[in-house]
Amino acid sequence: MAKVVVLGVSGDQGLWLVDIDAKTVTPLQVPAGTDLAAAVKQREAGGTFIKNVDFAIAVSSAQAVFSGHVDG
Structure with a gap:
């Protein structure tokens, strides 16, 4: 399984390149x-x-995540 x-x-x-194993x-x-x-052009x-990827969210801070909040 991919870890990047x-x-x-x-x-x-x-x-950003996120390498989960290397943290x-x-x-x-x-x-x-x-x-x-080509994918970047689609994004633009x-x-x-x-x-x-089966789960991804963006939140206002790490503190929000650690307290269980999923805010916009």
């Missing part, structure tokens, strides 16, 4: 002309691209 996720948050143009988060530079670049046009 590419993550983008609404309102932020950057993408790292790194800014991602997308190589031009790749499938990932307002689309959402999700593959092999």
Whole structure:
């Protein structure tokens, strides 16, 4: 099973490479002309691209998560 996720948050143009096993988060530079670049173009046009992720939320703070809140 994959333990690396590419993550983008609404309102932020950057993408992040999250390596769960290594417990790292790194800014991602997308190589031009790749499938990932095509997905980024979809995102820039307002689309959402999700593959092999079954749960993801964005919240206002880590404290909200640790207290069990799922706020918008």
